[in-house]
Amino acid sequence: MERARAGQAPGKVRSLMSTGTALGRARDAARGVAWFFKGVMGENAYAAYLEHHEASHCSEPPMTERQFWRDRTDRQDANPEGRCC
Amino acid sequence: MSEKHNGAHGHKGVLETDPDLPPTAIDAAVADAEDRRWTPAKIALWVGIALLGGIAWIMLAIVRGETVNAIWFVFAAVSTYFIAYRFYSKFIERKLLQPDDRRATPAEYKADGKDYVATDRRVLYGHHFAAIAGAGPLVGPVLAAQMGYLPGTLWIIVGVILAGAVQDYLVMFFSMRRGGRSLGQMAREELGVIGGTAALLATLTIMIIIVAILALVVVNALGESPWGVFSVSMTIPIALFMGVYLRFLRPGKVTEVSLIGFALLMLAIVAGGWIAETEWGVALFTLDRVTIAWGIIIYGFIAAVLPVWLLLAPRDYLSTFMKIGTIVLLAVAIIITRPEISVPAISEFAATGTGPVVPGPLFPFLFVTIACGALSGFHALISSGTTPKLIEKERQARFIGYGGMLMESFVAIMALVAALSIDRGIYFAMNSSAAATGGTVEGAVAFVNGLGLTGVNLTPDALTSLAGNVGEESIVSRTGGAPTLAVGIAQIMQGLFGGGGAMAFWYHFAIMFEALFILTAVDAGTRVARFMLQDSIGNFIPRFRDTSWRVGAWVCTAIMVAGWGAILIMGVTDPLGGINTLFPLFGIANQLLAAIALAVCMAICAKKGAFKYLWIPALPLAFAAVVTISASFLKIFSPVPAIGYWAQHNAFKDALAAGEESFGNAPTVEAMEKVVTNTFIQGTLSIVFVTLAIIVIITAILATIRAYRNGGGDETEDAPVPSRIYAPAGLIPTPPEKELEAQWNALGPAKRPVRSGH
Numbered sequence: 001m002e003r004a005r006a007g008q009a010p011g012k013v014r015s016l017m018s019t020g021t022a023l024g025r026a027r028d029a030a031r032g033v034a035w036f037f038k039g040v041m042g043e044n045a046y047a048a049y050l051e052h053h054e055a056s057h058c059s060e061p062p063m064t065e066r067q068f069w070r071d072r073t074d075r076q077d078a079n080p081e082g083r084c085c
Numbered sequence: 086m087s088e089k090h091n092g093a094h095g096h097k098g099v100l101e102t103d104p105d106l107p108p109t110a111i112d113a114a115v116a117d118a119e120d121r122r123w124t125p126a127k128i129a130l131w132v133g134i135a136l137l138g139g140i141a142w143i144m145l146a147i148v149r150g151e152t153v154n155a156i157w158f159v160f161a162a163v164s165t166y167f168i169a170y171r172f173y174s175k176f177i178e179r180k181l182l183q184p185d186d187r188r189a190t191p192a193e194y195k196a197d198g199k200d201y202v203a204t205d206r207r208v209l210y211g212h213h214f215a216a217i218a219g220a221g222p223l224v225g226p227v228l229a230a231q232m233g234y235l236p237g238t239l240w241i242i243v244g245v246i247l248a249g250a251v252q253d254y255l256v257m258f259f260s261m262r263r264g265g266r267s268l269g270q271m272a273r274e275e276l277g278v279i280g281g282t283a284a285l286l287a288t289l290t291i292m293i294i295i296v297a298i299l300a301l302v303v304v305n306a307l308g309e310s311p312w313g314v315f316s317v318s319m320t321i322p323i324a325l326f327m328g329v330y331l332r333f334l335r336p337g338k339v340t341e342v343s344l345i346g347f348a349l350l351m352l353a354i355v356a357g358g359w360i361a362e363t364e365w366g367v368a369l370f371t372l373d374r375v376t377i378a379w380g381i382i383i384y385g386f387i388a389a390v391l392p393v394w395l396l397l398a399p400r401d402y403l404s405t406f407m408k409i410g411t412i413v414l415l416a417v418a419i420i421i422t423r424p425e426i427s428v429p430a431i432s433e434f435a436a437t438g439t440g441p442v443v444p445g446p447l448f449p450f451l452f453v454t455i456a457c458g459a460l461s462g463f464h465a466l467i468s469s470g471t472t473p474k475l476i477e478k479e480r481q482a483r484f485i486g487y488g489g490m491l492m493e494s495f496v497a498i499m500a501l502v503a504a505l506s507i508d509r510g511i512y513f514a515m516n517s518s519a520a521a522t523g524g525t526v527e528g529a530v531a532f533v534n535g536l537g538l539t540g541v542n543l544t545p546d547a548l549t550s551l552a553g554n555v556g557e558e559s560i561v562s563r564t565g566g567a568p569t570l571a572v573g574i575a576q577i578m579q580g581l582f583g584g585g586g587a588m589a590f591w592y593h594f595a596i597m598f599e600a601l602f603i604l605t606a607v608d609a610g611t612r613v614a615r616f617m618l619q620d621s622i623g624n625f626i627p628r629f630r631d632t633s634w635r636v637g638a639w640v641c642t643a644i645m646v647a648g649w650g651a652i653l654i655m656g657v658t659d660p661l662g663g664i665n666t667l668f669p670l671f672g673i674a675n676q677l678l679a680a681i682a683l684a685v686c687m688a689i690c691a692k693k694g695a696f697k698y699l700w701i702p703a704l705p706l707a708f709a710a711v712v713t714i715s716a717s718f719l720k721i722f723s724p725v726p727a728i729g730y731w732a733q734h735n736a737f738k739d740a741l742a743a744g745e746e747s748f749g750n751a752p753t754v755e756a757m758e759k760v761v762t763n764t765f766i767q768g769t770l771s772i773v774f775v776t777l778a779i780i781v782i783i784t785a786i787l788a789t790i791r792a793y794r795n796g797g798g799d800e801t802e803d804a805p806v807p808s809r810i811y812a813p814a815g816l817i818p819t820p821p822e823k824e825l826e827a828q829w830n831a832l833g834p835a836k837r838p839v840r841s842g843h
Contacts, residue, residue: 036207036208036211037340037409038339038340039204039205039207039208039211039212040208040211040212040215040405040409041339041340041343041402041405041406042212042339042402043337043338043339043340044208045202045337046337048198048202048204049198049199049202050198051198052196052197052198052202053198056196056198065336065337066336068336068337069331069332069336069337070332070336070394071199072199073332073392073393073394073398074392074393074394075199075200076393076397076398077392077393078632078633079200080393080609080612080613080615080616081216081467081470081471081609081613082216082463082466082467082470082471082609082610082613083216083219083401083404083602083605083606083609083610084216084217084218084219084221084457084461084463084464084466084467084606085219085220085221085295085299085457085461085463085606085675
C-alpha cells in the first residue's frame with residue numbers, strides 16, 4: 001500500500017485496497033478519524049512542508065523535523081494568530 | 086455590472102488550463118445544471134428538512150405547553166442551518182462573490198509549505214471552527230436566557246444566517262482574493278486613511294475590552310472556589326510540560342502530547358476535588374476575586390512575553406482538543422437526554438428591561454448580549470489573515486466561512502439549552518449580582534422569590550444541595566455565565582452517564598473547559614494587540630516596528646495588559662456587580678467590530694460594481710449599526726441609572742454631593758466613589774467605541790457612493806494566477822466533482838501538484 005500522503009484523505013488510498021470486510025471498513029473509518037483529527041490539531045504540518053519542499057524542486061535539503069517545529073513556533077512568535085472569544 | 090468585475094468568465098485568457106492536466110474547475114454550466122437538478126430523492130430530502138424545521142419552530146414559538154423539549158431547539162436550528170446553507174449561501178456565492186476555481190488561491194500561488202499551505206477543506210473547517218469558537222458563544226446565550234427562550238433562539242439562528250455567517254464568508258473571500266490580507270489592511274485600502282485609522286483604533290480598544298471581560302468571566306467562576314483555582318492553575322504546569330516535550334523530546338507529536346496533556350488535565354480536575362476536601366487545600370486555594378484578577382493580569386503579561394512554544398502553543402493544542410471533544414460530547418448528550426425546559430418563551434424582563442442579569446429591554450440589549458453565535462465581529466480578524474492562506478480552492482470558502490460560523494451558532498444554541506435546563510429560581514440566584522443577593526443563600530432566596538416570577542419558588546435547600554453536588558461552597562451570585570453553563574452541562578452529563586459525585590466532576594470539567602479557552606484568548610489577544618500597538622507606534626517611533634526588539638515588545642505588552650487589567654479590576658471590585666454593567670460593553674464592542682467588517686465588505690462589493698446585490702452586506706450592516714449605535718446611545722444618554730452609565734454616574738455624584746453615606750446598591754461612601762469612577766470609564770469607553778464605529782461606517786458609505794457614481798472602483802484584488810490543483814467545494818462531493826477528482830487521482834505522482842493535510 002502506498003503511504004498515505006499528508007494531504008490525502010484516506011478515502012483515496014482506500015480504493016487501492018480490497019476492503020470488503022467489516023473489519024477493513026472499521027479500520028478505514030478509524031484511519032479517517034485519525035487523519036481528520038491530526039489535521040485539525042496541526043500535526044500534519046511537517047509532512048505538508050516536506051511535500052511542498054519536494055514539489056518545489058528546491059536544491060537545498062529540507063529542514064529536519066526538529067528544525068521545522070522550532071521554526072514554526074518561532075514564526076508564531078513574530079506573527080501571532082488571534083483566538084476568538 | 087462593471088467591466089472590472091471578476092466573474093467566472095472575466096479572465097479567459099489568463100486562466101488557461103494546463104493542457105497536460107485535467108480541468109481545475111467544474112465547468113460553470115455543469116455546476117449550474119447540478120445545482121438545478123432536482124431528483125425526487127433530493128426533493129424529498131429538502132421537503133423533509135423543511136418540514137422538520139417547520140414543526141420544530143411551531144413547537145417552540147406557537148405550541149407552548151408547560152414545558153418544551155430541548156430536542157426541538159436542535160431540530161429548529163439544524164434544519165434552518167441546512168436550508169440557509171444550501172440556498173442563501175449558494176445565492177451569495179452565485180450572485181455576489183462568484184468564486185472561480187480556475188484561479189489559484191493564495192495557498193497555491195504563494196505556497197511556502199509553512200504559512201501558505203493548501204489544506205484539505207474538511208480539516209480546514211475543523212481548524213477554522215477551533216479558531217473562531219471560544220467562550221463567547223457559551224456565555225452570551227446564558228445571560229440572555231433571562232428574557233425567555235424564544236428571543237435568544239430566534240436571534241442566534243436568524244442572526245447567524247443573515248448576518249454572522251455572511252460576515253465571516255465575505256471577509257474570508259475578500260481576504261483570500263487579496264493574498265490573505267488582514268481586515269485592518271483591507272479597511273485602509275478600501276476606506277482611506279481616516280476610515281482605516283479609525284478601524285485600527287477601534288479594533289485595538291475593542292480587543293482590550295473583550296480580553297478584560299473574558300478574564301472577568303474566569304475570575305467570577307474561580308472566586309472562592311479552591312477546586313476551580315487548583316485545577317485551572319494546574320493547566321499552566323501542564324502546558325509548560327507539553328511545551329518542553331514538543332520542543333526537546335518529541336517534536337511534532339502533537340496528538341500524542343495532547344493526549345498526555347488531556348490525561349493530566351483530567352487528573353487535575355479529579356485532584357482538585359481531593360484538595361478541596363483538605364483543610365490546607367482550602368486554606369491555600371480559596372482566593373478572593375481581586376487576588377485571582379491580579380493573578381490573571383500577571384499571568385497575561387508573562388504568557389504574552391514568553392516564547393510561543395513554551396506556553397501558548399501547547400495550551401492552544403489542549404484547548405483545541407478539549408473544544409472539539411466537549412462540543413461533540415455535549416451535542417450527543419443533549420440529543421440523548423433531551424431535557425425538558427420550563428422557562429417561558431418570553432419572560433417579563435424582555436419588555437420591562439428590569440432583568441437582574443443584564444439590564445435593559447429586549448431591543449437592543451438582547452442583540453448585544455448575544456454577540457458570538459449570532460454575529461461576532463472578532464471573527465473578521467480570524468477570517469481575514471489566517472484561514473484564507475490555507476484555503477485550497479475558491480469555492481470552498483462557502484463551506485469553511487459560512488458553514489464554520491453555522492457550527493459556532495449551534496454551539497450557542499447548545500449553551501442556551503444547557504442554561505435553560507436549569508431551574509429558573511437557581512438560574513436567577515446564580516446570575517443576580519452579589520449587590521442584589523447579598524451573596525448569601527437567604528438573601529438570594531428572598532431576592533429571587535421577590536422578583537415575582539410565575540412558577541418560581543426557590544428554597545434555601547435547593548441552593549445548598551446544588552452547591553454540595555457541584556463541590557462548591559456556594560453557588561449564589563456566581564455571575565458571568567460560566568458557572569451557570571457548568572451547572573447545566575453537569576446536569577446533562579450526569580443524565581447521560583449517571584453516577585453519584587459525577588456532577589461535581591462535570592461541573593469542574595465545564596469550568597476548566599471555559600477557563601482554558603478564555604486564558605488562550607487572553608494571551609493570544611494580548612499578543613495580537615501588542616503587535617498592533619507596536620505597528621501603530623512604529624508610525625511615530627520607527628524602532629517599535631521591529632517586533633524582535635525586546636524593550637519595545639515588553640513596553641507594548643505592558644500597555645496592553647495595563648489596559649485590560651484596569652478594566653478587569655474595575656469589574657471585579659464594582660459595587661454594582663461587574664458583569665451586569667460591563668457585559669453590554671463586550672457585546673457592543675464585538676458588534677461594532679462586526680459593523681466595521683461589514684462596512685469594509687460593502688465598500689468592496691460596491692467597488693466590484695455589484696450594486697444589485699449590495700443589500701447582502703448592507704442589510705446586516707444596517708441592523709448591526711442600528712443595534713449597536715442605539716445600545717451605545719442608551720448606555721450614554723439613558724436617564725435610567727441601571728441602563729445609562731452617565732445617569733448612574735450623575736446619580737451617585739449627586740448623592741455624594743448631598744452628603745449621603747449610602748446609595749442604591751453601594752453601602753459606603755467609598756463604594757459610591759468607586760461607582761462614580763467606574764461609570765465614568767464605562768461611559769467614556771462607550772463614547773469612544775461608537776464614535777470610531779460611526780467614522781468607519783460613514784467612510785464606508787462614502788466609498789460606496791463614490792463607487793456607485795463611478796460605476797465601480799479600483800481593483801484591489803491580487804492579479805489572477807491559473808490554478809494547477811483541484812478539490813471539491815463542499816463537504817460531500819457532487820457526482821461531477823467526484824468524476825473530476827477521479828481524473829486528478831489517476832494522474833501519475835510526478836504530475837500531481839502539491840496538496841496537503843494541514
